[in-house]
Every structure is written in structure tokens, then in C-alpha cells.
Amino acid sequence: MLALRVSDGKYATERQDRPLCGRPPTENDMNPDIKDSTAIRQMFIDPHAHMISRTTDDYEAMAAAGIVALIEPAFWQGQPRTHVATYEDYLSAILGFERFRASQFGIRHYCTIGLNSKEANDESLAEAVMDILPRFAAKDGVVAIGEIGYDEQTELEDRYFRAQIELAKELELPVLVHTPHRDKKAGTTRSMDVCEEHGIDPRMVIVDHNNEETIDEVLERGYWAAFSVYPSTKMGKERMVRLMKSYGAERVIVNSACDWGISEPLAVAKTAELALSSGVPAEAVHLSCYANALAAYGQSGQISDSHWLTPMEIDQRESFAGNSILRGGREPVVEHHDGRRTPNEAA
Amino acid sequence: MSSTQRTTESADSARIRAAAQLHKWVVAALASDEAQWLDEALTKADVRRSLDIAFSRTGRKTGTGRLTVDIAAQATAASLIAGWQPEHWDLSDAVRILLAIAALEHDPTALDRLARHADIGEQCALYRGLVLYPADVDVSDLVGRGLRTHAQPVFESIAHYSPWPARELDQHRWNHLVLKAMFMDIALWPIQGFDDRRNADLARMALDFAAERYAAARALPLELFRCVAPFASLSEVIRYMPDVQADARGRWQDTVTTRALSLSLWDSTDRDLTEFIRAHSPHEAVIQSGELHWGALVAI
Numbered sequence: 001m002l003a004l005r006v007s008d009g010k011y012a013t014e015r016q017d018r019p020l021c022g023r024p025p026t027e028n029d030m031n032p033d034i035k036d037s038t039a040i041r042q043m044f045i046d047p048h049a050h051m052i053s054r055t056t057d058d059y060e061a062m063a064a065a066g067i068v069a070l071i072e073p074a075f076w077q078g079q080p081r082t083h084v085a086t087y088e089d090y091l092s093a094i095l096g097f098e099r100f101r102a103s104q105f106g107i108r109h110y111c112t113i114g115l116n117s118k119e120a121n122d123e124s125l126a127e128a129v130m131d132i133l134p135r136f137a138a139k140d141g142v143v144a145i146g147e148i149g150y151d152e153q154t155e156l157e158d159r160y161f162r163a164q165i166e167l168a169k170e171l172e173l174p175v176l177v178h179t180p181h182r183d184k185k186a187g188t189t190r191s192m193d194v195c196e197e198h199g200i201d202p203r204m205v206i207v208d209h210n211n212e213e214t215i216d217e218v219l220e221r222g223y224w225a226a227f228s229v230y231p232s233t234k235m236g237k238e239r240m241v242r243l244m245k246s247y248g249a250e251r252v253i254v255n256s257a258c259d260w261g262i263s264e265p266l267a268v269a270k271t272a273e274l275a276l277s278s279g280v281p282a283e284a285v286h287l288s289c290y291a292n293a294l295a296a297y298g299q300s301g302q303i304s305d306s307h308w309l310t311p312m313e314i315d316q317r318e319s320f321a322g323n324s325i326l327r328g329g330r331e332p333v334v335e336h337h338d339g340r341r342t343p344n345e346a347a
Numbered sequence: 348m349s350s351t352q353r354t355t356e357s358a359d360s361a362r363i364r365a366a367a368q369l370h371k372w373v374v375a376a377l378a379s380d381e382a383q384w385l386d387e388a389l390t391k392a393d394v395r396r397s398l399d400i401a402f403s404r405t406g407r408k409t410g411t412g413r414l415t416v417d418i419a420a421q422a423t424a425a426s427l428i429a430g431w432q433p434e435h436w437d438l439s440d441a442v443r444i445l446l447a448i449a450a451l452e453h454d455p456t457a458l459d460r461l462a463r464h465a466d467i468g469e470q471c472a473l474y475r476g477l478v479l480y481p482a483d484v485d486v487s488d489l490v491g492r493g494l495r496t497h498a499q500p501v502f503e504s505i506a507h508y509s510p511w512p513a514r515e516l517d518q519h520r521w522n523h524l525v526l527k528a529m530f531m532d533i534a535l536w537p538i539q540g541f542d543d544r545r546n547a548d549l550a551r552m553a554l555d556f557a558a559e560r561y562a563a564a565r566a567l568p569l570e571l572f573r574c575v576a577p578f579a580s581l582s583e584v585i586r587y588m589p590d591v592q593a594d595a596r597g598r599w600q601d602t603v604t605t606r607a608l609s610l611s612l613w614d615s616t617d618r619d620l621t622e623f624i625r626a627h628s629p630h631e632a633v634i635q636s637g638e639l640h641w642g643a644l645v646a647i
Contacts, residue, residue, distance in 0.1 A: 088464065095466040100498045132464075135399040139466050140406035301407065 043308075046070040046268045047293035048147075048176075048208060048228060048255035051109070052090075052098050053077070058258070058265040059105040065269035068308040069108040071297060072098060073147040073176055075116045078260045084128035087119075091136045099141060108307050110297070112146035112176050113137040120160040121152070130163060137171055143297040144168070146176025147208060150187045153180060158194070165198045174204045174299050179214065181233070188214045192221055206253065206296050209234055215243060219251060224296045228257035229267035237267070241275045249284035253292045362479050365427040366448050369479070372433070373441045376415055381408045385442060392449035402446050402461055406468065409439040430510025430539050431478050443469060444476035451484060462489055470496075471504035477511040490516075494524055499531055506538050513540025522549045525574060529556060535570040536641030542573070542614075550578035557587045569604065570641075572611035581619035584612070598629050606630060606644055 046062065049070045062070070072094045081087050094111045102109035113136045115129045137145060145168040150157050168175045175195070180187035188207065195205050202222035210218055210225050211234070218225040227243070228234045240254060256267035264270070272289045276282060297303050374382045385408070388401035416424065416434040424431045433441065450457035458480070462473055474493050477486060493505045506512060506524055516524065521544055528535055535541055553574035560567050567587060575584060588608070592600040599605040609630040615621050625631070633639035 092464060092466070096470075097467075097498065100467055100500075134396065135403060135464050138400055138404040138407065140468055141466075 042066045042269075042272065043068045044268045044272060044289050045293045046256050046258075046265075047206075047253060047297060048073055048226065048257045049265065050075060050257070050259035051102065052094055053260035054258060054265055056101070056105075059102060059107060062265050062269075063105040063107055065266050067107055067269065069110065069303065070102065071110045071112060071143060071293070071303075073112040073144075073178075074114050075147055075178075075259070076118045080119055080122060081125065082122075084125060084132065087125070087129050088132055091132075095136065095139055095141065108303075110141045110143045110303050112144040113139075113142050114146045114148045114164055114176075115160050116147060117149050117151035117157045117161070117178060117180070120157045121154055123156055126156065126160050130160065133164070133167060134171075137167060137173065141302055142173070143300040143302050144174040144176045144206070145171070146174075146206075147178035148175065149178040149191050150180045151178075153183065153187055153190065161191075162194060162198060165195060165200055168204075169198070169200060172300075174206065174297060175200060177205060177207045179207060179209045181209070184209075184211065185213045189217060192218070192223060203296075204299060208255070209257070211235055212239070212243065215247060219247065224251045224253055224292065226253040226255055228255055229271050230257050230261075230263050232262070237271045237274050240271050241278050241280060244275055244280050244284060244288060245278070249287035249292065251292060251296075252288045253296065254288050255293075359481055361427055362481065365424070365431065366445065366479050368423060368427060369433065369441055370445055372414060372416065372420065373438065373445060376438050377409070377442075384408055385445070388446060389449045392446060393453040398446065398450055398457075399461075399464070402443055402469065403464075405439050405442045405446070409437075409442055412438055414438045414441045428478055428510070430514075432508040435508040436475055437472075439468065440472040440475050443472035444479060447473060447476055448479060451480060455484060458484065458486065458489055462492070467498055467501060470498075470501050474501065474504040475509070477505070477515075478509060491520075494520070494527065499533060502527070502531060503533060503537075506533070508537050508539070510539050512538065513544050518544075518546060518548070522546070522552060525549060526552050526556060529553070529568045529571060532568060534641075535568075535573060536644075545574060545577055547578050550575045554579065554583060554587075561587055569607035570611060572608065576612050576615045576620075579615075579620070580617045581623050584620060585623075593627065597627055599627050601629055603644060606639060609634060610639065610641060610644070 044066045046067050047070070049072060051059070051070065051072050074091060074094060077090070081090070091113060095113075099109040099111075113133060115126055115133065119129070120126050136142070145164050148161050148164045150161065165175060177191050177195070179191060188210070191207065192202070192205075195202065203224075206224040206226050207214075207218045208226040209228050211227075215225055227240055229237055229240050234257065244252065254268050254271050256265055257263065258265040258267065268289050272285045275285050275288075294303065294305060373385065377385060384401075388397065391397040391401075414433055414436045415438075416436075421432070421434055424433050436444075447458060447461060450461065454460070458473060462470060465473060470493065473489070477490070480486065490505060493501055496502050506528055512521065512524060525535065525538070525541075526549075527533075528538070553571055557567055557571055567589075571587075572584060589604055591602065591605050591608070594600070599608075605628065609624065609628040612620060612624045613628075613634055615624065630639055
């Protein structure tokens with residue numbers, strides 16, 4: 001650490017009563033799992049997490065639980081925006097400051113860009129958003145167009161869903177489809193029909209928020225099937241583990257979809273833990289909680305495991321991880337984890 | 348024609364030559380398809396949608412590597428614009444700066460427009476380009492936003508490896524740049540022209556900052572004493588000094604901390620402080636020889 005420690009030493013005799021501070025973390029501060037070189041920490045990706053609505057405590061817990069990367073899909077924020085300008089600032093935030101916030105915890109942050117199905121119903125807003133999307137969708141770290149699709153399956157939703165599939169084709173990006181919460185089964189079928197009408201390869205499409213009723217058709221038609229383990233509404237951990245047992249892990253992706261609602265940022269890690277303790281093979285857990293998301297969104301060319309496995313390849317300007325002593329030596333925020341912070345650290 | 352006008356015009360012609368040189372380096376670094384893509388994008392810099400997509404897509408065309416600027420090219424850069432260090436730029440920065448310069452030819456507000464939608468990497472590129480924009484482009488608000496950022500890389504893209512801040516910022520903004528750098532634990536040594544722009548007000552702010560951190564029992568940035576050295580007395584400095592190991596004769600051990608202390612306080616004008624450093628520092632020889640400097644604090 002490139003910083004002076006104020007201590008009760010030779011040149012600080014006036015302040016001998018001051019406590020020591022700025023102590024660099026030692027081995028003893030570390031989680032025993034990390035310290036023990038024989039224990040390999042499981043790595044996870046949460047490919048659907050609205051971190052803009054979450055706290056730094058969540059980031060800290062996710063990093064401690066093994067989340068190395070996450071994807072933040074553009075969505076609404078619980079209430080409709082009424083101006084395109086607020087939409088622009090939202091897209092800028094998930095591309096910019098949110099990525100930077102994640103990097104402080106050693107988590108790589110990616111996003112998807114799109115006009116969501118709810119706000120697609122405000123035609124004047126939707127037209128203005130469609131006009132600005134091309135400006136955002138090609139930026140570094142954008143791994144898909146999404147989340148797009150249907151909410152109430154209106155004409156306007158349909159129009160902008162189709163227009164954005166065309167944009168994804170133009171920019172050679174995968175598509176993240178949000179399936180409707182109401183009339184889900186028919187809405188999911190219709191979403192895939194529309195994708196096929198526009199000639200996009202099912203392997204370039206991640207169909208999200210699946211459940212027991214939709215999984216068969218989505219997998220059968222060759223799409224990636226994502227599941228949002230979101231307490232009480234979408235999918236629970238126990239149900240997810242039952243699905244993993246019945247269907248295996250091919251093209252199955254687990255995410256948390258954590259957002260401003262009552263949701264669980266550790267859903268991926270907790271589902272993986274439950275799956276392993278329930279006898280799901282480790283390889284299937286690895287696929288559904290890490291590798292499949294990487295393969296699906298990796299088709300954008302913007303997400304690669306080298307970003308976290310060989311951090312030197314990270315664009316160091318965007319990360320605290322690349323900080324060397326010569327560059328200024330900030331203490332990494334995530335350095336030692338026992339799952340709790342002391343009152344001193346919290347202060 | 349006034350002499351001010353002449354100076355502005357010659358500075359602008361240097362910037363134009365520098366941008367042309369940058370274009371040559373960029374084209375040499377790009378594959379032929381990408382070079383062709385760039386030249387098309389530059390000719391369409393007046394078309395908003397085309398410019399916006401090109402500016403965003405740059406990273407996908409260039410990858411994430413550095414702009415290659417060898418020793419000879421570094422000398423060329425410095426001869427065109429004193430202090431210009433494009434070897435600290437990425438290839439994507441250079442491409443985006445060329446796009447921004449092309450856009451400025453059609454629209455004097457192009458920087459603000461591009462910055463409005465810029466992600467962190469794009470913001471860094473826009474700020475690194477400050478040395479190359481025409482003098483009549485008003486960048487004051489843009490720089491103000493950049494200096495208020497919480498994103499360390501954005502701040503560094505203005506502050507580090509650039510002659511622009513020392514040359515262009517007034518004292519108030521300069522002092523706040525330095526203070527904010529320390530506040531964010533960002534290194535001072537890559538800030539060009541730092542020593543020449545030290546001033547009594549900055550020294551006072553730095554000592555107040557030290558007092559605050561001391562009261563909070565928090566670590567001080569190692570370079571803090573650089574701000575203070577020409578203005579403070581031994582008694583003002585010593586209470587914030589770190590605990591360092593010394594031999595029986597009072598000579599400090601050679602550590603990164605003592606190196607930083609030696610470098611920071613070597614040019615003090617206070618007699619007691621000068622004597623104090625000469626008595627305790629083991630670094631006189633390496634400082635005099637130039638072997639120890641901020642860029643080599645850890646390396647030697």
C-alpha cells in the first residue's frame with residue numbers, strides 16, 4: 001500500500017494514544033476457504049442482475065459467494081420513465097458507473113441494451129428510445145440486445161420487439177428475451193415464433209424467466225433457456241434443482257434477476273449449493289451457473305473468461321484490480337472476507 | 348494581427364500536425380479492413396448517427412491494446428506538442444480522438460454531445476484528447492464534469508501524462524485537482540508540471556487534509572509532503588510523519604516510505620526541515636544521480 005501509516009512511532013509522539021490504522025490485510029483476515037490453497041473456490045456468473053437497484057453490501061456478498069461476472073439487462077425501474085432523457089441516463093449508468101461500482105468488488109460487469117416491453121407501450125417514448133439505442137448498443141461490454149419481448153402482448157410491444165431483433169442482427173448481437181409473467185406459455189411460444197420469422201438463429205437467443213411449463217418447448221426449439229430464481233414469483237431454488245435433475249444442464253442458465261423488488265442477489269450461488277448437496281453433478285452446476293451464460297453471451301465477442309482469469313488482460317483503466325503500487329495504490333475494497341464487516345470497517 | 352492571435356494560430360497548426368501524425372500511427376496499427384472502416388467513419392463525421400455508432404463501435408474494431416509509440420515516435424510527439432505522451436493511450440483512445448476532432452470540424456459542440464452518451468472508456472478517450480482540440484473549443488464544462496467524477500480512470504485521463512492541466516487550469520481548479528487526487532488515493536507523480544505549480548494555498552490545503560486524516564487515524568498519501576515542502580516548517584510537517592525504522596545513527600532504512608519522504612522533502616526551503624532530511628535520509632546519492640525518482644520509487 002503506497003501510503004503512510006500514522007502510528008504511535010518516533011515522529012508522532014504527540015499522538016501516542018491514537019489507534020493504529022491502515023493496517024494492510026494479513027493472511028488471518030482471509031476467509032479460510034480462500035487461504036487454504038487446496039480449496040478451489042467455485043466461480044459463478046449471474047447473467048441477469050439489476051445492480052443499479054442494489055447496494056454495495058450486495059456486491060460484497062456476491063463477490064464473497066464466488067460471482068466473478070454479471071450481466072445487467074436494461075429494463076424498467078419499477079415505474080415507467082416519462083422522458084427519453086431519463087432513459088438515456090439510465091443506459092449511461094448501467095454502461096458506466098455501475099460497471100465501475102462492480103469493479104471495486106472485483107466483479108466484471110456487462111450489460112444488455114434495449115427498450116423493455118412495458119415502456120414499449122408509451123409510443124412517443126418508445127420512438128425516441130429506438131432512435132438513441134444504436135448509440136448505446138455497440139459500446140464495449142454490451143453483450144446482447146435485451147431484455148425485450150412481451151408484457152401484455154400488445155401491438156406496440158410487438159412492433160418494438162421486432163425492430164430490436166433487426167437491430168441485433170445489424171449489430172451481430174445476441175438477444176435476451178423477457179417472457180411475460182402473465183399468459184407466459186403462449187407469450188413464450190409467440191416470442192420464439194417472432195424470432196424465427198425474423199430469421200435469427202435460436203442459438204443467438206436467450207429466452208428468460210422460464211418455468212416448468214415452458215422449458216420443454218424452449219429447449220426443443222434450440223434456444224438457451226434461462227431461469228430467474230426469484231423468490232415467490234418466478235422460480236424457487238428447490239424447483240430449479242428439480243428441473244436441473246430432470247433436464248440436465250444443456251443450454252440451461254440460472255440467474256437471480258435481482259432488482260428493486262424482494263429478490264435474492266445470491267440466488268445463483270445458493271441454487272448451486274443446493275444442487276450440489278442434492279446430488280446434481282458438479283459439471284451440470286458448472287454449466288448452468290457459469291459456463292452456459294459465458295457461451296451464450298460470449299457470442300457478442302464482449303465477454304470472455306480471460307477478463308477474470310488473467311486480470312492483466314482487463315482494461316486496467318476500468319478496474320481497481322489493475323492498480324499497482326506505482327499507480328497510486330488504493331487498498332482493494334474486497335481483500336478479506338468473513339462475510340461480516342466490523343463496525344470500524346463499516347464506518 | 349496581435350501576438351496573442353499569432354500564438355494561438357501556431358499552437359493550432361501544431362495541433363493539426365499532431366493529429367495528422369496520430370492518424371498515421373493509428374492507420375499503421377490497424378488491420379486494413381479496420382483502417383478502411385476508420386477512414387469512412389472520418390469522412391462521415393458530420394452525420395450524427397454514423398458518428399455516434401462509429402464512436403461506440405471503436406472498441407470492437409481496435410481491441411483493447413495500447414497505441415504503439417516507439418522511442419522515436421515519442422520524441423516526435425514531444426516535438427509537436429510539449430509534454431504530449433501518446434504512449435499512454437490505447438489504440439481505441441486514439442481512434443476516438445480522431446473521430447472527435449473530425450466531428451469538431453463540423454460542430455463546435457461535438458465534444459459535449461459525444462460525452463453525453465460516453466461510457467467510462469469513451470470519456471477517458473475524450474479527456475486524453477484535450478491536448479489536440481482546437482483552442483477555440485470551450486472544454487471548461489466538460490473538464491469540470493470530469494474532475495468531479497468518482498471514477499478513478501476518468502479522473503486520471505485528465506490528470507495524468509498530459510501537459511494540459513498544468514498549462515490550462517487556473518490555480519483554484521489546479522489545487523482542487525491535486526487535492527482530489529490525494530483524496531481518491533491517485534498518484535501525483537504522473538501529473539505533469541506538478542512541482543512548478545505548487546503554491547502556498549495548496550500547501551495549506553494539503554496540511555489541513557493531513558490534519559483531517561490524522562484526526563481520523565487514517566493513512567496519508569505518500570506524496571502529500573510534495574505539496575508542502577517549499578512552504579512548510581519542520582514543526583508543521585513532523586507531526587504527520589510516519590513511523591520509520593532507523594539505524595543507531597538515525598539513518599532511515601531504505602523502504603518505499605523513506606524513499607517517498609526523501610523525494611518529497613528534498614527541495615524544502617525550510618532550514619530545519621532540510622537539515623532533518625539530510626541527517627536522516629539514506630538517499631542523497633541516488634537522488635543526486637537521478638536514479639531515484641517518483642517513476643522508479645519501487646523499481647530501483
